[in-house]
Amino acid sequence: MKETLLVRPTRATVLLTAGLVTLLGVPSAAAAEAPPTLYVNNNTGSSCADGGPGSQAVPFCTISAAAKVVAPGQTVRIKTGKMYAEAVTIDRSGAPGKPVSFVADGPAGSLVSLGNQQLTISGASHVVVRELGVNGGIRVNRSADVELDRVRALGPVDAEALVVGDASTDVRVSRGMLYGVRIEGGTQRTVLGRNEILGHDQEPLTIADAPATVVTNNTIQLGCGTAVSLSGSSSGSAVFNNVINAKYQNGPCDPARARAALAVSQSAAAGTRADYNLIAGSFQVGQTVYTWGGAAHQDQAAFHAATGQGGHDIVLPATQDAGTKAVDSADATAPGVLLTDSRGYPVVDDLRVPNTGKDGGYLDRGSREGQNWLESVRLELDQPWAPAGTAVKATATAVSAWSGPLTYHFDFGDGSAPVVTDERTATHVYSSPCECTATVTVYNEAKLKTAAGSQAKVTAPxxxxxxxxxxxxxPTAEDPRAYVxxxxxxxxxxxxxxxxxxxxxxxxxxxxxxxxxxxxxxxxHAYAQPGxxxxxxxxKDAKGATSTVSRTVQAAYAASGYVPVHPFRVLDTRLSNSPVQAGTAAQVAVPVVYYSSGPHHTGGATAAVLNVTVTGATQDTHLNVWPSGQQRPATSNVNVRARGTSSNTVTVPIGSDGKILAQLNSGQGHVVVDFVGYYQPNTGQRFYPVTPTRLADTRTMGGALGAGQTRTVKVAGVRSIPPDAAAVALNLTSTGATTDTHVIAYPEADKRPTTSNLNPEPGKDKSNQVIVPVGPDGTITLYNNAGSTDLVLDVVGYYHGWGGGALFTPVVPKRLADTRTTGKLAPGATTTVAGLPANAVGAALNVTATETTGAGFLTIHGYGTARTDASSLNTRPGETVPNHVITPVGDGKVSIWNSWGGSNHVITDVFGYFTQG
Structure with missing residues (x-):
């Protein structure tokens, strides 16, 4: 039977274990008397202050601040995550058994980074530094009892990462990764254990005038030169259990430069010992592997015969695997041995190979200890879903690095006793329904373990x-751009x-x-229309049983907030010379993707807000706009005279395919569609209707706008509109136009879009309701393209925040009222239009005046509220005039008042309504 103990508990082993207590920082009995821990944290939100107490609530911002005040027995915990780009000097000392300690405070394996700066320990004693990463090198000068554990260091260009010198004593360097090490200047009793030491152009490890240096269980990568060099007064040193890898170098080496695995000068040879090292090299026949006392030796046999050293060394050619030879072959009684490796893993016996270490020990050579890893396990249930009373068989499949016996602990998650077995399977009968998690934990002979789980759905029979x-x-507020x-x-x-x-x-x-x-x-499933x-x-289940259930489900548009966008054009049939024809619906694809810059909207929108223009019509006609996938409604949106141009704002639900449809009633004409905003659930702004109020009138505010001129109008913070409103709903009216032109209303004066909102004509007062985002300074800008025209702005509402305002619910376009069936609206008369929900506070309507006998206007307002002088639509004799109207609602009704200009027929279509919610 193989020996299961590492080595006999000799006095040396007892002393080694006691030394490990200090080396690994195990708390002593006096720890309760230690001063409070200091904290360093430069991460965002840490409330750090270098002039503060260094507490966890108010930590230091820099390590240097803590280094200036740390007291014996005190630990400085340094938060990882953000670089500390500072050169740090530690020159304060601890006391015997009460070191000053600097350790990382973060997830396991994380390091404190100093970036390209340097760590210096100077004139200090009883110091511990753990989990540090530094690219500017580490220097230890004139210091004693210093521990550097799990440090990763690069040095300045052409310099070693770690230099210990100036007569320092008892410096211990363990489990680190170091790009070049130099021990020098009368330094004594330095211990290097379980490190990975790499050399490129410089030698990996140089020891000069440093007596009693111990180099044990390191993995040393040699480039050119010598891997381990001892010279000067470095007598009484020890080099044991190291793996020296001389297989590779960065390019060819200088032939004039001596290359060896171990070189000990004559002055350093006295009392120095070396054994149990493994050298894997690209040394050619006749090349020097060792030099000792000035004499060169080409192989292990010659070296041992001449010096008595290296009797258990292994020298391998580059073609052989050094890893296998390193396993279970080291001297566990060598000075400086650590029982955990560079990763913190314990020493274990690999039962696949004989124990060839000293006294039958199984310590591995090098910085890493081979482990009998249980890499993973998978648990499968043959009946993961079954009624109570069914026998369930669990099977575990483990992946292990080494062969050997495994023990399985099956826990079926229902409170029953675990099944412990050396078999891969176990069977269990659940007695009652549960949503249980069955687990298996697998142990190997080294007591390493891995675990896995599997869900068991136990149902009632x-x-x-x-x-x-x-x-x-x-769509959700967390991901408003998701397509829904x-x-x-x-x-x-x-x-x-x-x-x-x-x-x-x-x-x-x-x-x-x-x-x-x-x-x-x-x-x-997306339905084409509500209902x-x-x-x-x-x-159908696994046993062939079937069952069916039916229920009525309602598909309805959801209440939505408004998202204004910088206006942009989505369709212009003039560009393709493909006018819209009567009897054929043209598709308008509403944009459904996010652009990194410029306009965008999400596929979660329920309704689009558009400005639709019809131009070049071949006869008097009107345009319908409605959701794709639905029947064409008996409504209208834009009315246009033959060869004329007319535009109107349109609020319309979006079809389930992301499109809307547009169709002329007769003839043909070109259609231009500009996208100005959209409504979407769980995002956007709420609507606040206001009594229609005049906001601006250029006839009394600066005069008409000439060709190419702009006029900036303050809207936020004016009348009842709050300063931080996101968008305003306005009725825009032109009067006194000198030529055919177009007017644009937009948010930012220096970012005029290539869209339009209103098409003024000479001799006609024309109006269109617009929804305009508010610019960053609370203004909007008006632009006139040609001639000159006066403009009048009446506000009907605004969009703001997500508080107490109203949300918009689209509806299938529907005609609410038509006076052509009830009689004309006389001058000065009011008609009431019903059919809106009783809880509606506002509505999006399309109101059309036709068969007008005299120029005038209509005012639409909430039923039961006072009428103002603001106009909603300007009427013209002999013309059919539509306008999009967002208006307050009272008791599910709106009132329409006709001015004294003449009689009108009035047609009212609804496209949605606003409710509090």
Missing amino acids: GPLTAGFTSKPFL APLTVEVDPRSAVAPWPVQQVDVDFGDGAHEQVSALEPVR DYKVTVTF
Whole structure:
């Protein structure tokens, strides 16, 4: 039977273990009397202050601040995560058994980084530094009892990463990664253990005039030169258990430069010992591997015969694997041995190889100790979903680095006693339903372990019973750009009672659409239009049983906030010379992707706000705009005379395919569509309707706008509009135009879009309602393209925040009222339009005046509220004039007043309404 102890507990081993207590920083009995811990944290939000107390609540910002005040027995905990780009000098001392300690405070394996700066320990004693990364090198001068543990260091160009000198004593360097080390200047009793030491152009490890230096269990990478060099008065030193890898170098070495694994000068040879080292090299036949006392030796046999050293050394050619030879072959009684390796892992016996270490020990050579890793385990249940009373077999599949016996601990997660076995399988019967997590923990002979789990769904015995729930599926506030089509409903079949696994779920959405899935998981469907639908869900389980359930599900538009955008054009049929024809619906694709700069909107929008212009019509006609996938409604949006140009704002729901449709009633004409905003659930701004109020009138404020001129108008903080409003809803009216032109309303004066809002004509007062984002200074800008025209602005509402305002719910475009069936609206008369929800506080309407007998205007306001002088629509004799109107609502109704200019027929269409919520 193989020996399971590392070595016999000799006096040397007892002393080594006592030394490890100090080296690894195990608290002593007097720890309760230690001064309070100091903290350093330069991470964002740390409230750090170098002039503060260095407490956890108010830490120091720099390590240097802590180094100036640290007291014996005190630990400085340095938060990892952000670089401390500072040169640090430690010159304060601890006391015997009470060192000053500097340690990383962060996740396991994380380091404190000084960047390209240097750490200096000078004139200090009883100092511990752990988990530090530094690219400017570490210098220890005139210091005693210093521990450097788990440090990673690069040095300045052409210099060693670590230099210990100026007669320092008892410096211990362990488990680090160091790019070149130099021990010099009368330094005594330095210990290098379990480090990875790399050399490129410089030698990896140079020891000069440093007696009693111990180099044990390091992995040393040699480039050119000599891997370990002892010279001067470095007598009484020890070099044991190291792996010296001389296989590779950065390019060819200088032939004039001596290259060896170990070189000990004559002055350093007295009392110096070397053994149990492994040298894997690209040394050619006849090249020097060792020099000792000035004599060169070409191989291990010649070296041992001449010096008595290296009797257990192994020298391998570059073609052989050094890793295997290093296993279980070291001297566990060598000076400076650590029982954990450079990763903190313990010494373990690899049972695959004989123990060839001293006295049958199984310590590995080099900085790393081979481990019997249990890399992973997988747990599978043959019945992961079954009713109580069913026998469930669990099978564990473990992946282990070494062969050897494994022990399995199966815990089935229902409170029953774990099953401990050396078999890979265990069987269990659950006595009652549960959502249990079965786990297996696998142990190897080294007591290393790994674990895995698997879910067990234990159900009540009984028949398969269908069931489902449903809800609107909406874009979330956390991910507002996720694509979610309007009128999407989620059907969730997980409420079904299924004793055995469900293998098939068939969902009939009631509109001709079906979906089939192979598990109990939610399915989503976008309906083309709102309404009530009979949804039928059929289930089939693993035993062949089926069950069906039907329920009425409502698909409805969701209340939404408004998102204004910088206006941009989405369609202009003039560019392709493809006018819209009567009888044929033209598709308008609403943008559904996010652009890193410029306009964007999400596929989660329920409705779009557009400015639609019809120009070049071949006859008097009107344009309908409605959601794709729905029947063309008996409504209208833009009315235009033959060869004329007319525009109107349109609020319209978006079809489930992300499109809207536009169709002329007769003839043909070109259509231009500008995108100005959208409504979407769980995001955007709320609407606050106001009594229509005049905001600006150029006839009394600076005069008409000439060709190419702009006029900036303050809107936020004016009248009832708050200073931080996001957008304003305005009625924009032109009067006194000298030529055909177009007017643009936009948020930022220096970013005029290539869109339009109003098309003035000579001799005609024309109006259009617009929704304009508010610019950064609380203004909007008006631009006139040609001739000159006066402009009048009446505010009807604003959009602001997510507080007490109203949300918008789109509706399928619908005609609410038409006086052509009830009689004309006389001059000075008011008509009431009903049909809106009783809880509506506002509505998005399209109001059309036709068969007008005299020039005048209409004012639309909330039923039961006082009328103001603001106009909503300007009427003209012999013309049909539409306008988009956002208006307050009272008791589900709006009032329309006709001015004294003449009689009118008035047609009112609704596209959505606003409610508090």
